[in-house]
Amino acid sequence: MKAEIFKPSASLSKYIDSYMLVDIDWHHTTDVENVWRLIPYGKVSMLFLYGDPHEYSLKGVTESMQYTRRAFLVGQLIQPIWLRFTGHTRLIxxxxxxxxxxxxLPVNMEEFRNVASLDLEALWGWDTAELIEQLEESLSDEERISKLNGFLEKRLLPQTNLIDYxxxxxxxMKSHNGNLSIKGLEQKLGISTRQLERLFRSKIGLSPKEMxxxxxxxxxxxSLRAEPEISLTKLSYEAxxxxxxxxxxxxxxxxxxxxxxLFSRSSQELFVTHGECFVK
Structure with missing residues (x-):
C-alpha cells in the first residue's frame, strides 16, 4: 500500500491544497478496510484513475453501487459517500x-452540489483521456505530477476580485472553528447577506451557513479522533x-x-474526512 502527498506547482498552489497518489493492490492488502465512508468537509476534489475503478454510493454499501469514471469530479457533498475498492487501485x-x-471550471459550482462522480471528459473533452494514458505510462510519480501540473495550468481561468470575499x-470561519457571526463579516466586507450567499453558492457550491x-x-x-472518550456534552459544546x-x-x-x-460500532469501514482516516 502506498499513499503519498505532493504539492502543486507554484502557479496552482493558491487553488490546490495537494495531490495524493494512492497505489493499493487489494489482492495483497489486509491492513486496511476496502470500504471507505467519506465525510463532507467543504472542498471539491478530482480523481484520475489509472488502475481499476471503484464503486460508490450515497446510500451506503448496497448491491446497487455504481462504478466511477476514470476521471471524475466529486462536488460539494452534504452527506457521506461510500466507496468500495477491489482489484488494483492506482489514482491521483x-x-x-x-x-x-x-x-x-467556467460554471456555477452549485451545479455540482452533492455530485459524487461527474465525468471530467464531459467538461474537458478528449484531453482528459489522453492525460490518463500519460499518467499510466509515466515511469515515476514525479513525472505524473509534472504532467498533471501542466494539464491544469492550461485550464486555469482568470481570477476575479469577488472570490476574495x-x-x-x-x-x-476556520479560525473560529465555524463559530462566527456572518453579519459581522458582512459589515467588514461591505456586502449584503444576499450578495455573500449568492457568491458562496456560485463559487463553492454551499451557503455560508452550510460551510x-x-x-x-x-x-x-x-476532537473525537484525538479524544475517543470525550463526552457528548463536551463535544457538542466545543462545536x-x-x-x-x-x-x-x-x-x-x-x-x-x-x-x-461512532466509536461503539464495530465497523468494517474506514471513516475519512479531509483525506485522513479518523476511525478504523
Missing part, C-alpha cells in the same frame, strides 16, 4: 482549496452547540451515524 486525487475548483469569509456548519462538525471529528440533540442530528446528517455510536 486533486484536493482543491475551498474556492479553488471554480478557477478551472469568499476566501476572506472562509478563513475567518460554517461543516467546519464546526469537522472540528468535532478532530458551538448548546443543544446536544441538535448537534447529534447535524453530526448524523453528514456522517451517517450519531457521535455516540
Amino acid at each position: 486525487k486533486i484536493q482543491f482549496k475551498s474556492s479553488g475548483a471554480q478557477q478551472f 469568499v476566501d476572506y469569509t472562509i478563513q475567518h 460554517s456548519k461543516l467546519i464546526r462538525l469537522n472540528a468535532a471529528f478532530s 458551538g452547540y448548546y443543544d446536544q440533540s441538535h448537534f447529534s442530528r447535524d453530526f448524523k446528517n453528514i456522517a451517517g451515524i450519531s457521535p455516540t455510536k
